[in-house]
Amino acid sequence: MAGLLCGGLFVVSAANSEGTDLRPGRYTDLASLVKDEADQYAELEAERGRLDAQVKALAAATRDRQVARYHHRVEKLEDPAGLVPRSGPGLSITLSDAPEDLINSTTGDVNKLLVHQQDIQAVVNALWKGGATAVTIAGQRIVSTTGIKCEGNAVQLQGVPYPQPYVIEAVGEPGALLTAIEEDPYVAGYREDAANPDISVGWDLELETDVTAPAYEGLLDLSYAVPLVPASGS
DSSP, rough: HHHHHHHHHHHHHHHTTTTTSSSSSSOOOOOOHHHHHHHHHHHHHHHHHHHHHHHHHHHTTTTHHHHEEEEEEHEEEEEETTTTTEEEEEEEEEEEEHHHHHHHHSOOOGGSSSHHHHHHHHHHHHHHHHHHHEEEEEEEEOTTTOOOEETTEEETTTTEESSSSSSEEEESSSSHHHHHEEEEEEHHHHHHHHHHHOOOOOHHHHEEEEEEEOOSSSOOOOOOOOOOOTTTTT
């Protein structure tokens, strides 16, 4: 009977949460789950890479002139699309939640003590504004279709969770990147919180002589909404 009751409670909790955390904030220990999902993603990505290499080999063997022409056009677009590795000087920024003892002892809004997707997005946008030619988060290349989403105490990139601290690296002229970071109003607010001992979210910025941004290797298909066409006569 007790087992049936517990099972019922689990079902009710799952239905009420709708896939979200029932606890306030998002600070829970999901490190093991994050690692398992990341490992599964790495295995699938490796298989996708092998299949993609086979497709490219077959395409290269094609002698059709029109196919060759399209292949050449694709190659020219690979670099601006983030499909080619980039390296050079730049900077790295590390964002992290406040110390765990401060989070556990707070009686106020714990969300102020955590890194959120808008914090990461603000830093990335400032780096683009500063002329970055490539940006990575947790070593993953960021492209125009990259989605950043909070999930528990991790952030999802292309659907894969990565735990904090969040290391953001950019390739570009270090002085211009630094200026863009210092002049961004949202990032300035985050840095003020980092300097406030009652909040103490993590912030670390380092100028780098050599930053390597690997090529983006995720999915390239785009999903988008299509407007419904009204039925004739309606």
